[in-house]
Amino acid sequence: MTEGPRRRVRLVRAGFPEPPERDTAVSRALMELAGAGEEPETLRVHWPGRVLALGRLDRVSPGYAEAVAAARRAGFAPVERLAGGRAAVFHEGTIAFAWAVPDPDPKARIQARFEEVAGIVAAAFRAVGVDARVGEVPGEYCPGRHSVNAGGERKLMGVGQRLVTGAAHVGGVVVVDGADLLNGVLQPVYAAMGFDWDPSATGSLAAEVPGLSWEDAERAVLDAFAERYDLVEEPALSAGVLALAERLEPEHRPST
Numbered sequence: 001m002t003e004g005p006r007r008r009v010r011l012v013r014a015g016f017p018e019p020p021e022r023d024t025a026v027s028r029a030l031m032e033l034a035g036a037g038e039e040p041e042t043l044r045v046h047w048p049g050r051v052l053a054l055g056r057l058d059r060v061s062p063g064y065a066e067a068v069a070a071a072r073r074a075g076f077a078p079v080e081r082l083a084g085g086r087a088a089v090f091h092e093g094t095i096a097f098a099w100a101v102p103d104p105d106p107k108a109r110i111q112a113r114f115e116e117v118a119g120i121v122a123a124a125f126r127a128v129g130v131d132a133r134v135g136e137v138p139g140e141y142c143p144g145r146h147s148v149n150a151g152g153e154r155k156l157m158g159v160g161q162r163l164v165t166g167a168a169h170v171g172g173v174v175v176v177d178g179a180d181l182l183n184g185v186l187q188p189v190y191a192a193m194g195f196d197w198d199p200s201a202t203g204s205l206a207a208e209v210p211g212l213s214w215e216d217a218e219r220a221v222l223d224a225f226a227e228r229y230d231l232v233e234e235p236a237l238s239a240g241v242l243a244l245a246e247r248l249e250p251e252h253r254p255s256t
């Protein structure tokens with residue numbers, strides 16, 4: 001039996017680091033427009049700015065305002081993220097990814113999408129020589145069952161998911177280098193919110209594979225996605241996506 005054609009996924013490698021809320025708003029705009037049938041399935045893999053991405057559990061924490069202030073003191077812009085439970089960090093040593101997936105019944109495939117993304121990223125890490133495994137590491141920041149770790153000890157990738165009518169957003173962060181920088185931001189942030197964690201559970205690809213560059217890691221991630229999907233790169237997003245993102249930006253800016 002011959003295999004059918006692989007699903008086409010638009011690939012965009014553009015990031016939107018300024019203003020800090022723009023990138024999250026772009027991801028949300030792509031998700032909403034994909035759900036409305038106005039934009040195709042789109043995977044963005046890009047280089048982010050310095051951002052503290054705050055989750056829904058953070059927003060209801062008594063120390064939220066102090067956590068936001070701590071991030072700003074550390075030089076990281078606080079942004080209210082689309083998905084995920086606890087604060088995560090993006091910086092120049094990380095890779096951000098955001099996947100807008102049209103789906104008429106997105107709730108039915110939540111688990112399948114988590115498992116697929118974790119499997120793709122783990123395969124990418126193994127391809128560069130990491131003992132990559134899927135699962136939560138004790139004490140990890142922004143804990144999740146579909147994190148990807150090194151040897152069951154150090155978290156390397158975290159992922160979250162958001163649903164709207166007709167689509168899902170699957171997004172996360174790969175730590176290529178700079179685990180100490182990530183921990184340095186999260187220590188005062190998590191302390192403010194009373195979240196107990198273990199900084200030694202934070203890892204990076206470069207620590208596992210000395211000499212590995214950001215570009216090496218990006219290529220591995222893209223190659224792993226290309227094993228399953230027909231990635232078609234486009235250099236830019238439509239004016240409609242960017243206009244909607246601009247309108248959505250204020251909703252991702254902390255009120256404190």
